[in-house]
Amino acid sequence: MNTNILDEKKTIITQVKKVDAMHPDMSIIREAAEIICEGGLVGFPTETVYGLGADALLPEGAKRIYAAKGRPSDNPLIVHIADFEALDKITADIPPQAKALADAFWPGPLTMIFRKSDAVPYETTGGLDTVAVRMPSHPTALALIRESCGYIAAPSANTSGRPSPTLAEHVYEDLKGKIPMILDGGAVGIGIESTIIDLSEEIPMILRPGYITKDMLSEVIGEVRDDPGFTSADPNVHPKAPGMKYRHYAPKANLTIVSGEADAVVQRINELTREHHQKGEKVGIICTDETRARYFGDVIESTGSRQNEDSIAQHLYAILRDFDERDVDVIFSESFATPRIGHAIMNRLLKAAGHQVIEV
Ligand code: TXA
Ligand code: MG
Numbered sequence: 001m002n003t004n005i006l007d008e009k010k011t012i013i014t015q016v017k018k019v020d021a022m023h024p025d026m027s028i029i030r031e032a033a034e035i036i037c038e039g040g041l042v043g044f045p046t047e048t049v050y051g052l053g054a055d056a057l058l059p060e061g062a063k064r065i066y067a068a069k070g071r072p073s074d075n076p077l078i079v080h081i082a083d084f085e086a087l088d089k090i091t092a093d094i095p096p097q098a099k100a101l102a103d104a105f106w107p108g109p110l111t112m113i114f115r116k117s118d119a120v121p122y123e124t125t126g127g128l129d130t131v132a133v134r135m136p137s138h139p140t141a142l143a144l145i146r147e148s149c150g151y152i153a154a155p156s157a158n159t160s161g162r163p164s165p166t167l168a169e170h171v172y173e174d175l176k177g178k179i180p181m182i183l184d185g186g187a188v189g190i191g192i193e194s195t196i197i198d199l200s201e202e203i204p205m206i207l208r209p210g211y212i213t214k215d216m217l218s219e220v221i222g223e224v225r226d227d228p229g230f231t232s233a234d235p236n237v238h239p240k241a242p243g244m245k246y247r248h249y250a251p252k253a254n255l256t257i258v259s260g261e262a263d264a265v266v267q268r269i270n271e272l273t274r275e276h277h278q279k280g281e282k283v284g285i286i287c288t289d290e291t292r293a294r295y296f297g298d299v300i301e302s303t304g305s306r307q308n309e310d311s312i313a314q315h316l317y318a319i320l321r322d323f324d325e326r327d328v329d330v331i332f333s334e335s336f337a338t339p340r341i342g343h344a345i346m347n348r349l350l351k352a353a354g355h356q357v358i359e360v
Pocket of ligand 2: 155156164
């Protein structure tokens, strides 16, 4: 065994292996699986964001994840499986609602919280007696889980506090020299992390909004509510998912959301741009294709068309990352409260902005 891959104190060479996302080369998948089964880390694509994988049932795997990401070890990891039957080994019980949700949304961008069995080490669950589980739909992710030991713990493959990676290049940017391998399957499909639902509450509770919306969940299991902890700007209201309390995704420049009717938003952002230009500052703007030509900021990034909310989710994190490379002092963003996944998009954007919103 190559001990270098397991010694996080040594700088290691990070190999980036291109794979055909839909039909990955199995010899590359087996190489990656070998690293995971030995307790090492591999960056890999899922349909939501890139994950940083380790064997979920080995305590040292989880420890390496926390070290590589610089993540607090009380922030539990999601265990990724490839078959529904794999739940038996890692959970204490499977409520009937979980079966119904799995039938509807697995494989896919939904994470469910279960009571854990003894097979799951506390290192993986951040000391909790519950375990978060997801069955991703990405063929590369599924192949890797099957070739590894069947249970891959994977947080998003970013350095803690940075936007989640939607391209292999983002994983390389954050984790080069810290992990031995990244599987590059190109751009992810969705671009924001999975919806997390906790079924242990009397009324099932969404701990993190995502591509699978409250309405979609309610259609299958009846009433569902949002955890008040993630919707609140009040730091004294604690979210139930430990990771939701951290100020994620924040770009280096100060970010403010300007919310309201489109024309008024454009006008206000242009006024603010003028004010900051007078102070000699550079202004970044996050907007949509429909409004792009109406701004005169220094760096103007469009998330895509308002007609296509999937495209907004797909591009948001890459844009937030890009701004860290650009020399801007302040960023103003339009609001993206679009009908379906707007709730999840705004949850991420509000965090990035530290809840600074100007209503016009
Ligand atoms: O889409 C996704 O879910 C991606 C891909 C890679 O699958 N993964 C991901 O993992 O977003 P991560 O670690 O970045 O976010 C996991 C979230 C954190 O907020 C964590 O606190 C919460 O899930 N979580 C994990 N286990 C939990 C548990 N037992 N109870 C409550 N929250 C939990
Ligand atoms: Mg994350």
